[in-house]
Structures are given as C-alpha cells and as structure tokens.
Amino acid sequence: xxxxxxxxxxxxxxxxxxxxxxxxxxxxxxxxxxxxxxxxxxxxxxxxxxxxxxxxxxxxxxxxxxxxxxxxxxxxxxxxxxxxxxxxxxxxxxxxxxxxxxxxxxxxxxxxxxxxxxxxxxxxxxxxxxxxxxxxxxxxxxxxxxxxxxxxxxxxxxxxxxxxxxxxxxxxxxxxxxxxxxxxxxxxxxxxxxxxxxxxxxxxxxxxxxxxxxxxxxxxxxxxxxxxxxxxxxxxxxxxxxxxxxxxxxxxxxxxxxxxxxxxxxxxxxxxxxxxxxxxxxxxxxxxxxxxxxxxxxxxxxxxxxxxxxxxxxxxxxxxxxxxxxxxxxxxxxxxxxxxxxxxxxxx
Ligand SMILES: [Zn+2]
Numbered sequence: 089x090x091x092x093x094x095x096x097x098x099x100x101x102x103x104x105x106x107x108x109x110x111x112x113x114x115x116x117x118x119x120x121x122x123x124x125x126x127x128x129x130x131x132x133x134x135x136x137x138x139x140x141x142x143x144x145x146x147x148x149x150x151x152x153x154x155x156x157x158x159x160x161x162x163x164x165x166x167x168x169x170x171x172x173x174x175x176x177x178x179x180x181x182x183x184x185x186x187x188x189x190x191x192x193x194x195x196x197x198x199x200x201x202x203x204x205x206x207x208x209x210x211x212x213x214x215x216x217x218x219x220x221x222x223x224x225x226x227x228x229x230x231x232x233x234x235x236x237x238x239x240x241x242x243x244x245x246x247x248x249x250x251x252x253x254x255x256x257x258x259x260x261x262x263x264x265x266x267x268x269x270x271x272x273x274x275x276x277x278x279x280x281x282x283x284x285x286x287x288x289x290x291x292x293x294x295x296x297x298x299x300x301x302x303x304x305x306x307x308x309x310x311x312x313x314x315x316x317x318x319x320x321x322x323x324x325x326x327x328x329x330x331x332x333x334x335x336x337x338x339x340x341x342x343x344x345x346x347x348x349x350x351x352x353x354x355x356x357x358x359x360x361x362x363x364x365x366x367x368x369x370x371x372x373x374x375x376x377x378x379x380x381x382x383x384x385x386x387x388x389x390x391x392x393x394x395x396x397x398x399x400x401x402x403x404x405x406x407x408x409x410x411x412x413x414x415x416x417x418x419x420x421x422x423x424x425x426x427x428x429x430x431x432x433x434x435x436x
Pocket of ligand 1: 105107261289312370371
C-alpha cells in the first residue's frame, strides 16, 4: 500500500460506500463472540486471520459471521462509535453508511431492529457532537434472502426514515450472480415512492447486464462498484451521460475478484470516459484498508488531480442537501488552498 500523502490527509473525504458491520474491528468481533459464547473458527488463531476469505462467496459468509455476534443495542452502538471515531481521524466530514438489518435479524429473529438503529443513531450523534462525521444510513436489502424479505426490509427502512433515525435510502448487496436486480423491482419502487433514495451494488460479481438492470429497472441513483461496466462501452457512455456515480473500492475489487489483481484497475478507463467515480473502502476491516489508503492507492495510479476530482465527485454524488454540499465544497476548497500555501511555503 502506498503511503498516505499530505494531500490525501488534507482532503475532506465524503464516504458513500462503507458497510458499518464491515468496519467492525477484529478485536470487537472476538470480544462479542466470547461474551455471547458464539463458537466460530474466526474467533480462534491469529487476530489478523479473523476475517480471512478466499473468494467472494467466503467473504459474504465472513460478513454474515460478523453480524452473528451483534446482539444487544450496545453492540450496535459500539461498532457505530468505533466507525465514527476512526472516520474522524481520517478527515471524513460526512458519510452515508450501509447497515444490513436483514442479516442481523436472520441470526436473531427476536431482534428489535428499530432499537438497534436507535442505538446506532445515538452513538453517531454523540460522536458528532465531539467533532465526528455527520452520518446518514442506507439499509441494504440483502439479495440472498429473496424479494419478499427485501420488501420487508424496504418497509423497515421507510419506518426508520419516518422515525427520523437518519435513514436516507436503500441499497442492494449480497450475491449478485444468483440474484439479479430485476427481482427487487417491487421493493425499490416501494422505497422510492416513500421518499427514499435508491442505490445498488452491481457490476461487481456480475457483468454489465447487472448494472443495466440496476439503473433501468431499479432506477438506482448510484452504483456500488460497477467496475465491470467497462466490458460494455455503450454502457460506460451512458453512465457518463446520465451522471450515474460509481462507488469504487479498489482493494475490495482486487480481493473479491471484481477487478483484475494485475493490470490497471478499470477506474482509469471509467474516469477518462467521464464517468463520475467516487472512492471508498467498502468493508475496511475485512479488506485491511481505509478510505485514506484507497485514496492513496488511486493517487499512486492516477495522481493528485484525479483524487481531488474524486473527492469533489463524492460531495456531488451524496444525498446531502444542497446547502450541505456547498459547505462541503467550501471545506474542500479551503483544504486545497491551505495545501497550496503550505506547499509554496515549503519550497520558498
Ligand atoms: Zn459494498
């Protein structure tokens, strides 16, 4: 991993593709597993091997395993607190973070999802008062549970939004190869009709047809990853023309096989074609990365101007209100001005 430059540290980084459960520290997973007597091979052996996986399917199982140790509201509050404190150290002023309530309640049928999200919200607001990021939540309708369960989760998302718990949208993660976007058209239409934003993972484990389904059938406003759109030049042109952002997470893509490990990552081609690309870390503790490191990696490929552009894109691609976006752009401009002043002072 390249070192993190002063520019990357200074840039205010809006996060649009980070899963709260995927930011759980390995030590937290082990503490909760011990506390609740959850037997797991991931709770033994070296700490750094806690989230080891060989392929995308195994990664999804590891993610589910992490959700298995979340039980009481304090557990949810704990991972939200850790996320916000870490984000604060990385100059993240604003974030839209995924939560996966259908995976939580798969393991704990009697879980009160609203109580868990209230605990998350309380922890996030406490951290915000201490200088942490402003965080909105996006409820992921995990594909693997099928369309009916997705509709139930969409209903829960609407209730959470109505209860003013900071839920602004729904997303679609899980096994993209077995569960194409079209299956979830009803859940997405329902959420949209009830005022929620819609995003979807696509073009990660499956090809361009999945991205097309996400934008044409689900009317997704942003695509999670979307890197395999490069296989269809007409689709790339359309993504650029319609200004549909791709949330790109290069380390995740390399580790899950969504993008080739050797050879250039598709972000260069997508960016050059005018597609609005933004950067994030996906599941940072699972992939051993962070939003800073993802920016640093892409800066090593494409240079400082590109990462500055991606930081701006993230502000534009967010679901923040216009005033908040303006304030975030002002913050970014100030950081760049300070960088330039610091740079010229250092060379004079
Ligand atoms: Zn993701």
